[in-house]
Amino acid sequence: MRVMAFDYGTKRIGVAVTDPLQIIATGLDTVHPNQIIDFLKRYMQTEQIERFVVGEPKQMDNTPSQSAIHVKGFVNLLKKTFPDVPIEMLDERFTSKMASATIAQSGMGKKARQSKALVDNISAVILLQGWMSKP
Template sequence: MAFDYGTKRIGIAVTDPMQMIATGLETIHPNQIIDYLKKYLQTEQVETFVVGEPKQMDNTPSQSAMHVRGFVNLLKKTFPEIPVQMLDERFTSKMASAAILAGGVKKMGRRDKGLVDTVSAVILLQSWMEGRAFKF
């Protein structure tokens, strides 16, 4: 499961049991994420949480990094049995916007920030899975 964390919305993506394809799941307000995950984990198995790590172009943490660290700490505290991996999220929002545009989503749909967040989470999860495939 991957998260594109934002202070207004968290985009969430999951993968199939074979870990082949990442799919957008939902966009949740940060205040609701723990309750959402507790409910989700009652019926679904999650092996790892992948969280986008916000960085500047010079590889230093961005302004939102402290919020993401707080979110990661909350995940680790609430779900200690599920490992948390960080993944550089530079360009995911731009890649998500480009994918949405290429997918033919109409102008009103492209204005949906939640859609961008969810697609960003999909890109994060797919990148993480592809990176793992090369480590074997």
């Protein structure tokens, strides 16, 4: 079964997923928050999800960031809609910066480097890779 990760934002949610053996994390899509539940329901008609991993926004001093309230609402929506899928929170500090650096190093053109949707998608992949590498 797959694990799915979310880099939540009020404008876009980056979504990444593992392969069924949970070896590789791949960016799946970037979805508007209003469309995420329908997106997940369609996806889960053909794929089994073992758990959700949601990026937890924190400040440098480990306190919740301003966007934490939105993430909490998203997590509650996931729990209500998919009660059988466990949810894990994972510190998402620096994932956007790491995603931007990855894009810059990839040799992509300027337009791709400026794509916030691409940054969100890669942030979700980095988040999922972090979860996969936990001891």
